[in-house]
Amino acid sequence: MVRRRAFLQMGSLATASLLVPRFLKAFDGKAVVPKGNRVLVILQLSGGNDGLNTVIPTYNDIYYKERPRLGIEKTKALALTEEAGLHPSLVALKGLYDEGELAILNSVGYPNPDRSHFRSMDIWHSASDSRDYWNNGWVGRYLDAQCSGCDKPTYALELDDMLSLALKGEQVNAIAMRDPRRLYGTANERFFREVMKQHVDEPGEQPVDYLYKTMASTLSSADYIFQQSKMSPTKAVYPQTQLGTDLKTIASLIYSDINTKVYYLSLGSFDTHVNQQFTQQRLFTEMNDAIAAFTKDLKANGRFDDVMLMTFSEFGRRVSQNASGGTDHGTANNMFFVGGGLKKKGLINELPDLSDLEEGDLKYKVDFKSVYATVLNKWLGADDAAILKQTYPHLSFI
Amino acid sequence: MSLSLKTRNHHLMWRAGFGPSVEQLADLETLSPTQLFKALQQSSKVTPAYMDVAGDYLDGLKAGLEEAGRQQKKELSQEEKKKMQQMSRERIRSLNLTWFKEMVNSDAQLREKFALFWHGHFACRNLNVYYQQGLLDILRKNALGSFRDMLHAVSKSAAMLNFLNNQQNRKDHPNENFAREVMELFTLGRGNYTEQDIKEAARAFTGWSANLQGEFVFRRFQHDTGTKTVLGRTGNLTGEEVLDHLLAQKQTARYITRKLYRFFVNEQVDEAKVEWLAERFYQSNYQIGKLAEDIFTSDWFFDEKNIGSHIKSPVELLVGIPRMLPMELENEESLLFLQKALGQVLFYPPNVAGWPGGKSWIDSSTLLLRMRIPQLIVDADELNIRAKDDDDQQMGKKNDADKIPVKGMNKRALIKATIDWKAYIEQYSKTEKDKLVDSIVGNLLMADSQINSSLIVQFSNSKSREDFVRSVTLQLMSLPEYQLA
Numbered sequence: 001m002v003r004r005r006a007f008l009q010m011g012s013l014a015t016a017s018l019l020v021p022r023f024l025k026a027f028d029g030k031a032v033v034p035k036g037n038r039v040l041v042i043l044q045l046s047g048g049n050d051g052l053n054t055v056i057p058t059y060n061d062i063y064y065k066e067r068p069r070l071g072i073e074k075t076k077a078l079a080l081t082e083e084a085g086l087h088p089s090l091v092a093l094k095g096l097y098d099e100g101e102l103a104i105l106n107s108v109g110y111p112n113p114d115r116s117h118f119r120s121m122d123i124w125h126s127a128s129d130s131r132d133y134w135n136n137g138w139v140g141r142y143l144d145a146q147c148s149g150c151d152k153p154t155y156a157l158e159l160d161d162m163l164s165l166a167l168k169g170e171q172v173n174a175i176a177m178r179d180p181r182r183l184y185g186t187a188n189e190r191f192f193r194e195v196m197k198q199h200v201d202e203p204g205e206q207p208v209d210y211l212y213k214t215m216a217s218t219l220s221s222a223d224y225i226f227q228q229s230k231m232s233p234t235k236a237v238y239p240q241t242q243l244g245t246d247l248k249t250i251a252s253l254i255y256s257d258i259n260t261k262v263y264y265l266s267l268g269s270f271d272t273h274v275n276q277q278f279t280q281q282r283l284f285t286e287m288n289d290a291i292a293a294f295t296k297d298l299k300a301n302g303r304f305d306d307v308m309l310m311t312f313s314e315f316g317r318r319v320s321q322n323a324s325g326g327t328d329h330g331t332a333n334n335m336f337f338v339g340g341g342l343k344k345k346g347l348i349n350e351l352p353d354l355s356d357l358e359e360g361d362l363k364y365k366v367d368f369k370s371v372y373a374t375v376l377n378k379w380l381g382a383d384d385a386a387i388l389k390q391t392y393p394h395l396s397f398i
Numbered sequence: 399m400s401l402s403l404k405t406r407n408h409h410l411m412w413r414a415g416f417g418p419s420v421e422q423l424a425d426l427e428t429l430s431p432t433q434l435f436k437a438l439q440q441s442s443k444v445t446p447a448y449m450d451v452a453g454d455y456l457d458g459l460k461a462g463l464e465e466a467g468r469q470q471k472k473e474l475s476q477e478e479k480k481k482m483q484q485m486s487r488e489r490i491r492s493l494n495l496t497w498f499k500e501m502v503n504s505d506a507q508l509r510e511k512f513a514l515f516w517h518g519h520f521a522c523r524n525l526n527v528y529y530q531q532g533l534l535d536i537l538r539k540n541a542l543g544s545f546r547d548m549l550h551a552v553s554k555s556a557a558m559l560n561f562l563n564n565q566q567n568r569k570d571h572p573n574e575n576f577a578r579e580v581m582e583l584f585t586l587g588r589g590n591y592t593e594q595d596i597k598e599a600a601r602a603f604t605g606w607s608a609n610l611q612g613e614f615v616f617r618r619f620q621h622d623t624g625t626k627t628v629l630g631r632t633g634n635l636t637g638e639e640v641l642d643h644l645l646a647q648k649q650t651a652r653y654i655t656r657k658l659y660r661f662f663v664n665e666q667v668d669e670a671k672v673e674w675l676a677e678r679f680y681q682s683n684y685q686i687g688k689l690a691e692d693i694f695t696s697d698w699f700f701d702e703k704n705i706g707s708h709i710k711s712p713v714e715l716l717v718g719i720p721r722m723l724p725m726e727l728e729n730e731e732s733l734l735f736l737q738k739a740l741g742q743v744l745f746y747p748p749n750v751a752g753w754p755g756g757k758s759w760i761d762s763s764t765l766l767l768r769m770r771i772p773q774l775i776v777d778a779d780e781l782n783i784r785a786k787d788d789d790d791q792q793m794g795k796k797n798d799a800d801k802i803p804v805k806g807m808n809k810r811a812l813i814k815a816t817i818d819w820k821a822y823i824e825q826y827s828k829t830e831k832d833k834l835v836d837s838i839v840g841n842l843l844m845a846d847s848q849i850n851s852s853l854i855v856q857f858s859n860s861k862s863r864e865d866f867v868r869s870v871t872l873q874l875m876s877l878p879e880y881q882l883a
Contacts, residue, residue: 135758163762191873208706208845211879215765
């Protein structure tokens with residue numbers, strides 16, 4: 001079986017250009033995938049983005065009192081409402097907000113917050129309670145559910161050379177790759193292919209079979225992703241940043257008929273203990289410009305309603321500035337949702353209450369696992385309780 | 399079919415150590431596994447030397463603090479802190495490489511392998527290199543000694559007290575983190591205690607702290623002297639008494655033995671064997687060396703189902719290669735890079751539960767990289783991958799706090815190594831040509847392979863006998879089967 005599959009793929013590769021009916025799409029100009037094939041793009045803001053300087057409480061004295069140096073003036077913030085404004089670098093997101101294509105959820109966090117980067121990130125990735133240590137992630141378990149027995153675990157893709165915990169399942173792991181062509185080149189070593197053809201699983205799964213299974217799915221996924229990436233590559237212009245390049249790759253894959261439902265990427269580091277102003281501005285500019293190009297591209301191709309981009313960070317930062325022009329590790333934070341298919345838009349809950357803090361930190365109002373449950377259930381149509389191993393209340397923004 | 403002496407010895411070397419070394423190959427054909435184990439025991443008997451890479455780190459820190467004191471400052475300035483952290487990070491890097499080399503070169507394979515197990519069991523992240531090397535010393539010294547002594551020493555180590563927030567565990571303000579992990583991860587395992595047990599035990603550990611030198615300090619006035627009840631025992635319990643009471647539970651022996659069995663024998667646990675081992679471990683008052691002997695001298699350890707069934711951890715894989723193919727690395731940082739990209743950096747466990755091991759080591763990225771390593775070593779090929787950026791940029795600089803230290807390796811990583819092939823090729827000088835591949839397979843692969851030797855030959859270089867041996871070796875090390883031991 002392994003032999004036959006490998007053979008077919010080698011064959012189809014050789015004739016890929018003949019098999020893909022490109023001329024059909026040349027007239028259409030639109031994607032081959034029917035509308036409604038929903039895609040989730042997760043953007044991780046690594047390092048703990050300062051949420052209070054992202055969505056600025058421009059009418060709050062406590063904010064300006066606690067941040068005499070770092071507070072962003074009301075006149076500089078991009079006004080969303082009477083009370084709130086966006087960071088000045090997020091011009092495109094303000095545009096999306098005005099069009100009703102951005103939803104902002106405030107005060108997202110979890111009970112007993114951990115202020116260590118790696119631990120808090122693990123908690124967000126695994127969706128475990130902060131006392132538990134899980135070895136797999138929420139997207140990975142979504143993949144388990146989607147891909148039991150499938151040969152290409154490409155339902156979820158991470159744009160990276162290493163796979164994050166979030167994308168590791170109990171049964172199946174997602175694929176991490178930075179560039180479809182490079183992954184294809186690496187995986188396509190002739191020796192690897194030949195070796196794979198000779199291995200036949202024996203009854204009762206042995207560890208060696210697991211390795212070969214992983215290898216087979218890696219090789220076939222590498223082929224598959226590469227072919228799909230060539231099918232209808234976007235012609236839109238993207239900024240020449242890592243995030244811009246990655247979102248461009250994602251757009252091209254969205255326009256193909258690849259089975260990917262979840263894309264995962266990260267931007268960082270937002271760990272702004274010092275010199276926050278400059279760092280956050282630089283990163284937000286990269287994020288803003290890349291998202292601007294991506295959303296414009298999706299709209300032009302009629303896919304904006306089917307794609308939702310979601311941002312998160314492992315924690316927010318403390319309300320008070322520190323002595324070095326920065327902020328230290330905090331707790332609850334906001335999340336952004338961008339897309340044409342949102343039910344609720346704008347600020348979908350209250351701004352954090354700066355007069356009700358816990359040891360100088362924001363109290364969380366929404367458990368991030370509720371957000372995951374909502375996205376899994378309402379956006380991806382998955383069994384959220386099975387994936388999260390618990391029932392969480394659904395939110396109504398999707 | 400009974401397994402050959404050689405296979406059994408290779409199995410033993412991979413499990414009770416980091417794989418056979420090239421100098422051992424001849425002996426592994428003739429020794430009995432019991433003799434081999436005795437030899438391993440013997441060479442692990444010597445007390446290991448303290449690995450000191452911190453050097454003047456502590457002196458610097460103390461001087462800095464004294465200076466701060468003179469200037470009537472409460473603590474070091476941001477700049478000074480940054481410098482100290484930078485220094486500590488670099489030292490942790492060298493501690494990593496120092497220990498790594500010990501695993502490759504030491505004859506005390508049994509001890510270092512057990513130390514690696516305990517390093518994952520008593521998993522601890524700590525920025526302070528001085529604390530880290532103190533903890534490592536405890537683990538290496540007690541690796542085959544008494545688990546009781548080790549548990550007490552670890553619980554009183556600055557590294558662990560700090561990592562699990564026991565410095566904040568004070569009378570009237572108990573911090574339960576340490577007490578929780580001691581029960582959940584270090585002794586009983588989940589489900590064998592109540593939340594109330596944790597609360598009460600935490601009170602017994604109040605006042606346990608450490609000073610700057612990394613010495614244990616009992617802060618008497620922060621200790622709660624009231625009556626506590628932990629797992630049915632009531633009294634004005636001290637921290638030591640709680641630890642001993644945890645050891646008095648047979649469940650602790652079971653939990654440790656089971657974990658050890660999964661690490662050293664098979665992920666698929668044979669409960670009857672574990673029960674037998676645990677009972678003896680308990681009766682021996684937690685003598686780890688005896689438990690090791692029980693495992694490695696048993697018949698069932700050499701059962702076919704146990705051989706080649708273990709997925710090598712990144713460290714096992716990376717240590718195993720230079721044991722067989724001694725090599726000079728031009729850039730030792732590449733070892734850190736590989737540890738990171740493969741998912742196991744010494745001194746940076748993912749969390750206090752340690753590395754989960756087994757299948758979790760393998761995903762498409764790590765498997766492809768593992769299979770490319772032999773070629774990367776000889777070709778000085780561009781690795782062309784980046785390890786993930788760490789999120790912590792404490793003090794505004796990359797590479798801080800719990801950031802994994804991989805310096806300058808992120809853009810275009812190279813592995814530049816010179817392999818000393820002489821001794822290795824010598825091993826095959828008398829092997830007939832048509833038996834060469836099989837013979838090399840016998841020295842490199844533990845798992846049965848279905849790969850036809852003609853395929854290996856097809857991809858190898860037959861110009862000379864040396865070229866042939868070299869290229870076959872590298873091809874075999876690129877196989878999925880080589881990931882198993």
